[in-house]
Amino acid sequence: MSIVLGTPGGNELESLAATLAAWQQDGGPIQLHPGDLGWYSMRGPEATARALRAWSRDGELLALGLLDGPDGLLRLAVDPKLRSDESVARQLCSDISDPARGVLPDGEAIVEARGAVTLQHLLLTRGWQFDQPWTPMHRDLAAPVPDTHVTWPGLRVEVIGPDRAEAWMEVHWSAFKGTPFGEAERRGVLDWWATMMDGPFAERGRCLAAFDPDGRAVAIAGVWSSGRGRPGLVEPMGVHRDHRGKGYGAAVSEAAAAILGEMGSSSAMVCAETSNVGAVATYTAAGFTALPPESDLLRPS
Missing domain, CATH: 3.40.630.30 (Gcn5-related N-acetyltransferase (GNAT))
Structure with a gap:
């Protein structure tokens, strides 16, 4: 099955948060968390849903991104089992890099993809650069x-x-x-x-x-x-x-x-x-x- 990119509806938020919660791991990277959706939700459920981009295959969520604000910032979580999956990384890279796909606009943009090493490598080969460092605290x-x-x-x-x-x-x-x-x-x-x-x-x-x-x-x-x-x-x-x-x-x-x-x-x-x-x-x-x-x-x- 091919990987499908979509924008969820407001009625899907709770199920998406449940899947995102299951991806959180001690010892793993600090990636997009249900709390990030919770904090963003002060804009309302429908606005929160419109800011999300979901990648799925055969009905299974593979990755979820939040467009956090108007400045071209995508905060991303990838199923921990798939962080090194080449096909998933290539699809994410293609969709993120092409403004016509509706993930990020043209021009300057930032992707937060902690732990998604294969995706990071692919983006770097396309001219992306490391931005300012963040310190995870635990x-x-x-x-x-x-x-x-x-x-x-x-x-x-x-x-x-x-x-x-x-x-x-x-x-x-x-x-x-x-x-x-x-x-x-x-x-x-x-x-x-x-x-x-x-x-x-x-x-x-x-x-x-x-x-x-x-x-x-x-x-x-x-x-x-x-x-x-x-x-x-x-x-x-x-x-x-x-x-x-x-x-x-x-x-x-x-x-x-x-x-x-x-x-x-x-x-x-x-x-x-x-x-x-x-x-x-x-x-x-x-x-x-x-x-x-x-x-x-x-x-x-």
Whole structure:
């Protein structure tokens, strides 16, 4: 049977996430995770489905890609049994490289294909280049996570619900946007949060916030399960710009690992830009181990 490329419908998201979850392996590469779909789903289920590209053969999913944003970034997962399969790699390479196939637009593009060594080799022969390195971070959860890094007096970390969604999103906005959090932004991000937490991946996720002694939210994290006995993902983690340098990032990261352990995850994982030494140091302080850096692949414009 030939390999078929398609864009799934919104009614297929849960089954795709289940297959993607089964592909997650301790000791394997940090590839596209159900949590990545969960975080993306704040745009809504139909938009999430439109951003996916699925490769299948005889009804069996072989690879799944997420077009993450408007900048030509494809985040990819390949069935672990097929990462070295030449026919699968050649089909993926052909579809990724040809704008007419509807995977990536013409011009500059980036592919995140960790562990797919045969595909990486084929893309490099077509003129793609290694892009900036990312550092995979891993924490084993075979034993309960000790509460050692919540060192700020009076700091508490809690799983939050809709009643505190505004505080969570305000910290996220500060950490990643850094622009004023006005009324329009407030309404928009609360809609995003509600859409995500009412969506098809909600049961896999938890939102955590760290509160200082004055009750202010100072750091946040999201965690996502791929099921019992499989690696869970921390996505995202951020500290409010007014409260950095106090250990809050390590505290909320450690709490995130603990929650994943309670959800049955075998390990906690996250990937940080290698150039972001602060992020790597934060996760290391929270008990994560840095693995050798891996690079995305870039097609120059």
